[in-house]
Amino acid sequence: MNKYLYIIGFAGIAVIASCKVGKEFARPSVDMPAQFRGEASADTNNIAVLPVSSFIKDAALLRLIDSAVAKNFDVQVALKNIESAGASLKSARSGRLPDLNLSVQGTRNWPSKNSLNGSLSEQFIGTRYMDDYNAGLNLSWEVVAWGKISRLKEAALATYLQSTEASKAVRTRVISDVAQAYYNLLMLDTQKEVAYRNMQLTDSTLRIVRLQYSSGMATNLAVEQIEAQLRVSLALIPQIEQQIAIQENALKTLTGEMPGGIVRNRLQDLTADTTLAAGVPASLLSRRPDVRAAEMAVKVANARAGVAEAAMYPALNITAGVGVNSFKIDNWLNIPGSLFETVGGSITQPVFRRRQLRTEWETAKIDWEKSVIEFRRSVTTAVQEVSDALAKMDKLKEQYIFTQQRVDRLEIATHDASLLFQNGMANYLEVITAQSNALQSELDLAAVKRDQLNATVDLYRALGGGWK
Numbered sequence: 001m002n003k004y005l006y007i008i009g010f011a012g013i014a015v016i017a018s019c020k021v022g023k024e025f026a027r028p029s030v031d032m033p034a035q036f037r038g039e040a041s042a043d044t045n046n047i048a049v050l051p052v053s054s055f056i057k058d059a060a061l062l063r064l065i066d067s068a069v070a071k072n073f074d075v076q077v078a079l080k081n082i083e084s085a086g087a088s089l090k091s092a093r094s095g096r097l098p099d100l101n102l103s104v105q106g107t108r109n110w111p112s113k114n115s116l117n118g119s120l121s122e123q124f125i126g127t128r129y130m131d132d133y134n135a136g137l138n139l140s141w142e143v144v145a146w147g148k149i150s151r152l153k154e155a156a157l158a159t160y161l162q163s164t165e166a167s168k169a170v171r172t173r174v175i176s177d178v179a180q181a182y183y184n185l186l187m188l189d190t191q192k193e194v195a196y197r198n199m200q201l202t203d204s205t206l207r208i209v210r211l212q213y214s215s216g217m218a219t220n221l222a223v224e225q226i227e228a229q230l231r232v233s234l235a236l237i238p239q240i241e242q243q244i245a246i247q248e249n250a251l252k253t254l255t256g257e258m259p260g261g262i263v264r265n266r267l268q269d270l271t272a273d274t275t276l277a278a279g280v281p282a283s284l285l286s287r288r289p290d291v292r293a294a295e296m297a298v299k300v301a302n303a304r305a306g307v308a309e310a311a312m313y314p315a316l317n318i319t320a321g322v323g324v325n326s327f328k329i330d331n332w333l334n335i336p337g338s339l340f341e342t343v344g345g346s347i348t349q350p351v352f353r354r355r356q357l358r359t360e361w362e363t364a365k366i367d368w369e370k371s372v373i374e375f376r377r378s379v380t381t382a383v384q385e386v387s388d389a390l391a392k393m394d395k396l397k398e399q400y401i402f403t404q405q406r407v408d409r410l411e412i413a414t415h416d417a418s419l420l421f422q423n424g425m426a427n428y429l430e431v432i433t434a435q436s437n438a439l440q441s442e443l444d445l446a447a448v449k450r451d452q453l454n455a456t457v458d459l460y461r462a463l464g465g466g467w468k
Contacts, residue, residue, distance in 0.1 A: 022151060022309050022310070023302060032282050034281075036278050038391050039390060044279060046283055048460065048464045058270065069175070071257065074174060075167070078166060078171075082160070085156075086160055091156070103134070103135070105132075106133045108131050110129045110130075133332045134323065134325045136340070148311065152307055154299070155303035155304055161292075162296035162297055165289045166290075168292075171289075172464070172467050178255065179453075179454075183450050186264060186265070189264070190267045190449075195240060199237065201414070205226055205431055206226045208421070209428055210223060229432050248261055248262045272396075272456055274394075276460075281383050281386070283463075287464030287465075289467055295375055301368040301370075304367070308363075315349075316345065316347050319343070320343045320344070321343075323340060324340070325340050326338045389458040392451070392455040396451050396455055400448045400449065406445075410438040413437070417430050417435075
């Protein structure tokens with residue numbers, strides 16, 4: 001009969017131990033649109049699945065990206081965060097094992113003569129003091145925790161995955177920053193070339209005006225105004241060179257290196273792809289690292305709410321111990337005379353702390369609700385960033401066409417104004433105006449080309465590309 005009672009008791013403990021309070025995790029619902037704004041139709045093709053080496057064709061830029069991925073400081077810190085979360089995960093996985101402690105202790109006590117031990121010590125031991133030597137293994141095991149241990153493991157795993165996804169997000173951001181800094185550098189190179197050409201053209205015009213002035217065909221006012229126009233072109237060159245040096249230093253820092261020069265190609269050799277596929281919005285839930293990290297944050301909050309709820313329920317603990325004990329050191333290791341064993345069990349139910357524990361549970365549930373809001377915010381932001389990138393690509397394509405047409409017209413106008421001026425059929429103001437407009441239009445064209453390339457990188461990052 002006792003055997004059956006033991007079996008029933010252990011079975012009951014096993015059933016109770018398998019109970020788990022709290023909600024099981026499920027991804028929060030989000031109303032995703034069928035397609036991105038700016039897309040003609042939903043397309044399952046997605047540039048985010050491409051590795052960086054397939055998406056970016058510039059070999060010089062790929063070398064910079066490789067250096068940034070390996071040596072960028074933000075990336076290195078993110079990897080250390082993964083290591084830290086991994087160590088916590090290993091600790092959490094051992095949570096179901098009982099605590100086992102080895103203790104070795106020796107004490108000497110001089111009790112009061114008026115105490116029971118003090119009055120008997122000299123009579124039985126022959127000394128005023130009492131020794132106690134103890135060595136043993138003590139085991140403590142929380143058998144019934146209402147799923148608290150498994151929830152802690154779930155939270156640790158989700159934290160690890162969250163740090164992993166956060167590391168991917170850092171990587172995609174660094175790649176995007178490097179690419180955009182590189183394209184900005186190419187734009188500055190092009191603008192410097194334009195400024196040099198304009199300076200040479202203005203200088204040529206100035207020589208003609210000086211000859212006309214010497215022959216009495218032009219006034220000193222014309223010479224002074226063209227001199228001033230030349231100074232505008234001359235001042236623009238060091239200004240651009242300053243921006244180039246600063247951009248090179250920033251790009252070197254992104255790649256984890258000391259400031260220095262950058263080996264690069266020319267902006268004219270690159271072409272912005274304006275037919276990139278964005279896929280469907282639902283793919284962001286699995287592709288965007290920051291969205292995945294926000295989802296893991298919800299999972300962490302859900303598990304911690306389960307831990308807080310489990311703390312309000314009674315816990316069953318089993319304790320046991322075995323070792324040797326003696327009041328004389330020469331008998332300490334006398335087996336079996338000094339051997340002792342203990343076993344016990346306890347059920348602990350919070351009483352006075354119940355209001356505090358309930359408050360912690362309610363706070364944990366609020367934290368979960370906040371994490372759900374943040375997750376939905378991250379999804380909405382992701383859809384917005386993709387839509388913004390698509391709008392940029394579409395409108396920059398039109399802007400580039402019109403700006404290129406303006407450059408072509410102004411090149412013709414500048415050439416014609418120079419010929420007319422040399423033949424006395426146009427004045428110097430028309431020449432200056434044509435040259436100034438041509439300069440500005442070529443600077444604008446380089447900026448639009450840079451913006452087009454940056455928009456493609458924005459779309460790639462917004463879709464979750466670059467972390468593989």
